[in-house]
Amino acid sequence: MNLGDHVGDDPLLVHRNREALGRALQWPSSPTWLQQCHSRNIIRSDASDSSTIADAAWTPSVGSVCVVMTADCLPLLLSSKDGKKVAAVHVGWRGLAAGIIEVAIAQMGSGGELMAWLGPAIGAEDYEIDAQVRSKMLQADPDATSAFVDTRAGHWNMDLYELARRRLRQSGVRDIFGGHFCTYSDPEQFFSYRRDGVCGRMASLIWRES
Numbered sequence: 001m002n003l004g005d006h007v008g009d010d011p012l013l014v015h016r017n018r019e020a021l022g023r024a025l026q027w028p029s030s031p032t033w034l035q036q037c038h039s040r041n042i043i044r045s046d047a048s049d050s051s052t053i054a055d056a057a058w059t060p061s062v063g064s065v066c067v068v069m070t071a072d073c074l075p076l077l078l079s080s081k082d083g084k085k086v087a088a089v090h091v092g093w094r095g096l097a098a099g100i101i102e103v104a105i106a107q108m109g110s111g112g113e114l115m116a117w118l119g120p121a122i123g124a125e126d127y128e129i130d131a132q133v134r135s136k137m138l139q140a141d142p143d144a145t146s147a148f149v150d151t152r153a154g155h156w157n158m159d160l161y162e163l164a165r166r167r168l169r170q171s172g173v174r175d176i177f178g179g180h181f182c183t184y185s186d187p188e189q190f191f192s193y194r195r196d197g198v199c200g201r202m203a204s205l206i207w208r209e210s
Helices: 011-025 093-098 100-108 131-140 160-170
Strands: 042-044 056-059 066-070 074-080 086-091 114-118 128-130 148-152 155-158 175-178 202-206
Touching (some): 056 066, 056 100, 066 074, 074 100, 074 160, 086 202, 093 100, 093 131, 093 160, 100 160, 131 155
Antiparallel strands (some): 056 086, 074 114, 128 155, 148 155
């Protein structure tokens, strides 16, 4: 079920898919669907004057739904341990290098007060990157060499999950869950841009119920 309105699908079908998802999840309000751009921009999902050009949304408000869409990039869901703040973060390599995780945590408060869930993303065995990407990632985290495995000249497999875990731990987050999926190798469950090229988008959502 495609939930992205930017991948060439019929807009009416996407709208119906989103409505069907809302009925299935019984969400308390319509989400603020972001125009994701591989940035470090974050908005407050319940702020009516916020631009939707962002890669993360957070809220302290009951009933305000945060959502990100992915098809290989990492959906990261954050919650304060007292349940009073939540966030959804779209983590691609560009956003990770730019500090999107740290920006989201700064909006939420101290990392030690947060829990994190790593949703379906491309696994390390299927995520080959070149020297330019590796260089940018190591500029942001010089000690992350273990997240890269040589595959061929000038190319490495990159562990997006491990890189995200490192950044979370460096920001003080200790309660980290998930991170055991692979969108690329599981076509029956997940869309994968790297596998299929033109494809749909999945959604990861979080909200406060009380």
